[in-house]
Amino acid sequence: MERKRDEKKLRKQEEQKEISPEVSDNEDDALDYSSNEEELLEKKQSLQRAEPRLPKTFEEKQSMPRVIVVLEHANLETANTKRGIELLNCDDHQRLIQKMKRTLEEFRPDVLHQCLLSLLDSPLNKASLLQVYVKTAKNVLIEINPQTRIPRTFKRFSGLMAQLLTNMKIRAAGSSVTLMRVIKNPVTAHLPIGVKKVGTSTKGKLVHLPTYVKEVMGGEGPKKPIVFSIGAVSIGNPAMENDYVDESICISNYSLSAACVCSKLCDAFEDLWKVL
Numbered sequence: 001m002e003r004k005r006d007e008k009k010l011r012k013q014e015e016q017k018e019i020s021p022e023v024s025d026n027e028d029d030a031l032d033y034s035s036n037e038e039e040l041l042e043k044k045q046s047l048q049r050a051e052p053r054l055p056k057t058f059e060e061k062q063s064m065p066r067v068i069v070v071l072e073h074a075n076l077e078t079a080n081t082k083r084g085i086e087l088l089n090c091d092d093h094q095r096l097i098q099k100m101k102r103t104l105e106e107f108r109p110d111v112l113h114q115c116l117l118s119l120l121d122s123p124l125n126k127a128s129l130l131q132v133y134v135k136t137a138k139n140v141l142i143e144i145n146p147q148t149r150i151p152r153t154f155k156r157f158s159g160l161m162a163q164l165l166t167n168m169k170i171r172a173a174g175s176s177v178t179l180m181r182v183i184k185n186p187v188t189a190h191l192p193i194g195v196k197k198v199g200t201s202t203k204g205k206l207v208h209l210p211t212y213v214k215e216v217m218g219g220e221g222p223k224k225p226i227v228f229s230i231g232a233v234s235i236g237n238p239a240m241e242n243d244y245v246d247e248s249i250c251i252s253n254y255s256l257s258a259a260c261v262c263s264k265l266c267d268a269f270e271d272l273w274k275v276l
Helices: 002-019 027-049 058-063 094-099 109-120 154-167 209-216 258-272
Strands: 067-074 078-081 084-087 130-136 141-144 169-171 178-183 197-206 226-231 247-250
Touching: 067 109, 067 258, 078 154, 084 154, 109 130, 109 154, 109 258, 154 169, 154 178, 209 258, 226 258
Parallel strands: 067 130, 067 226, 197 226, 197 247
Antiparallel strands: 078 084, 130 141, 141 178, 169 178
């Protein structure tokens, strides 16, 4: 009986030796292993913290692959009220709009708010594959930094836009990074030379957007920049009426909101460029 017990113990010890990983007697080796793990963790965290960026040099502006979205005819107009300088909107300034003998449809900055939320929150933007310009109904051209986090509420967004139109730029708190700035017209001066420019409109040629994007971009070949003009309005077709647009397309049988068009555009390019 004792022999059998001893044999069982020996077998268990041998099995444990085979299963258990080898542990180095050298403390330096153990330290190296742990430091390598820390380096890997730091790399992963740095990748997660990677922020989208704008092309800086002329070469980057010409060749950096990205979808350039121009939000046309955005209703951004300020007025000096009892509460100070405010961004006019159809809900809070109806009497003032009536005095100006203008229509309520001309004061819909909420459309731009929805578009910017859809664009800048997209994985396409976070992968540094998106650039956004805003052109207002008053012909003011605005460049949006991809790192900008658009306020979630419309009230805060209105305050931000009023500040931008007054000061001509918005900087990040505690940093020198410019998040939004007013730049010189025309918008074509800021676009890559020879880039394809596509307008979106209900009156354009009806296309299946994912298929159209693949054809225009040459399938899964080398990435290249392309421009899409989208009207940031509730009614009208400002994106189709631009002089710089090469062709106009319609992406649905139904009338879509500007924010929905922005979302579908991002989805199409995320699928094409495999952005997850």
